[in-house]
Amino acid sequence: MLKYQQIADEIEQYIEERGLQQGHKLPVLEEWIARFDASKSTLTKALELLERKGVIFQVRGSGIFVRRHKRKGYISLTSNQGFKKDLEGFKLSSKVLELDVRKPTREAASNLNLTVEDDVYYVKRVRYIYEQTLCLEESYFNKSIVTYLNREIVEESVFEYVKGGLGLKVGFSDQYMHVDKLNAEEAGHLGLQKGDPKFVMESIFYLTNGQPFDFSKVTYNYVQSQFFIQAGG
Amino acid sequence: MLKYQQIADEIEQYIEERGLQQGHKLPVLEEWIARFDASKSTLTKALELLERKGVIFQVRGSGIFVRRHKRKGYISLTSNQGFKKDLEGFKLSSKVLELDVRKPTREAASNLNLTVEDDVYYVKRVRYIYEQTLCLEESYFNKSIVTYLNREIVEESVFEYVKGGLGLKVGFSDQYMHVDKLNAEEAGHLGLQKGDPKFVMESIFYLTNGQPFDFSKVTYNYVQSQFFIQAGG
Known part of the structure; x- marks a missing residue:
């Protein structure tokens, strides 16, 4: 598993452990960079992966938010x-x-x-x-x-x-x-x-x-x- | 529309105009960079977008290929x-x-x-x-x-x-x-x-x-x- 994939997994886990809901604002890019001691490009790739997977969405100039669907068993x-x-x-x-x-x-x-x-x-x-x-x-x-x-x-x-x-x-x-x-x-x-x-x-x-x-x-x-x-x- | 999106559109058009089939090998990254006179990172983003859209797939060390589904009307x-x-x-x-x-x-x-x-x-x-x-x-x-x-x-x-x-x-x-x-x-x-x-x-x-x-x-x-x-x- 590549580093950005591993970081993406950990961010997903962060969201799940805390039971964060759709629309919850997550820490900004700089904080994730510091937390994982990784490069900006690695974090950007990790966040893009999570966006593709439907785990987060990013709003330019506004931040990173949790994306979550409401229904279980689908x-x-x-x-x-x-x-x-x-x-x-x-x-x-x-x-x-x-x-x-x-x-x-x-x-x-x-x-x-x-x-x-x-x-x-x-x-x-x-x-x-x-x-x-x-x-x-x-x-x-x-x-x-x-x-x-x-x-x-x-x-x-x-x-x-x-x-x-x-x-x-x-x-x-x-x-x-x-x-x-x-x-x-x-x-x-x-x-x-x-x-x-x-x-x-x-x-x-x-x-x-x-x-x-x-x-x-x-x-x-x-x-x-x-x-x-x-x-x- | 951002530059990489525009380039992605043009590559998609390239595939459609030529009626290229699934598995057809496309020009390598360097050729696309030269053709569009754009940066490597712009082309990388354009190709990633096309991969997400299911238009191409990339095989590490081997190249860029056309992805195409066979059935119409779906x-x-x-x-x-x-x-x-x-x-x-x-x-x-x-x-x-x-x-x-x-x-x-x-x-x-x-x-x-x-x-x-x-x-x-x-x-x-x-x-x-x-x-x-x-x-x-x-x-x-x-x-x-x-x-x-x-x-x-x-x-x-x-x-x-x-x-x-x-x-x-x-x-x-x-x-x-x-x-x-x-x-x-x-x-x-x-x-x-x-x-x-x-x-x-x-x-x-x-x-x-x-x-x-x-x-x-x-x-x-x-x-x-x-x-x-x-x-x-």
């Missing part, structure tokens, strides 16, 4: 942390329905820049929040990048393994969303009725070098899920 | 441009159902940091895409900030007027989303059936000084609407 769509992070403190679990190496569907191949002859790891899971179904998730991992997966890994977090175990660097993602009606199979997995609403999110995750490695299609239980975005800034 | 949830911008080239129109000054609901007041005794402009519109209903939109504007609205303005873009006409600076937004079933009134406005899926987006828009000025609740026609997010980077 899944953030702009963090690349996976929703385990957003739902911290909530009781989550997974049931693995399928895990194997196979040829991708045409759709998965196209999103991963593969041919239908290449190998992918296919994972199908149901996720639960407090024993209620949260979502049905199908993922395709490019096997030449994510070279190994097993049941233990996919019951926990594949992303933790990709970063920690394989040492890969997760970069950005594209997320496509639409709303439709559940078919019978999806309704069965989610414990809902055929024809009930569904929120479908298709994500393509890229490494920092721009290579797509994961194409996932997640069908959410509309009763259990709410989403959140912090934009602009 | 509404971006991370731009604060309003969807007129995302659906450029699509035929959009609005029908104004209600426009008046009133006291806000408790919910609207709370989201705008107002009391239920303060005044708001209330606007209710149906938006159309190629004569099909796209969404039903209810907005509450803090009247002490958005001091004047009329039918002509709300038939076009309130945001253009807020920025251009009133000279206000739009900063960031919080967006909350959930999926549910349409009630009879909503279904009527959207030309769907009661009980059909709905995608509801509640947004709070803030000025750059952190003051909320617009609370909007948009109910989308699930058949017509698809959403897109570029995250991380």
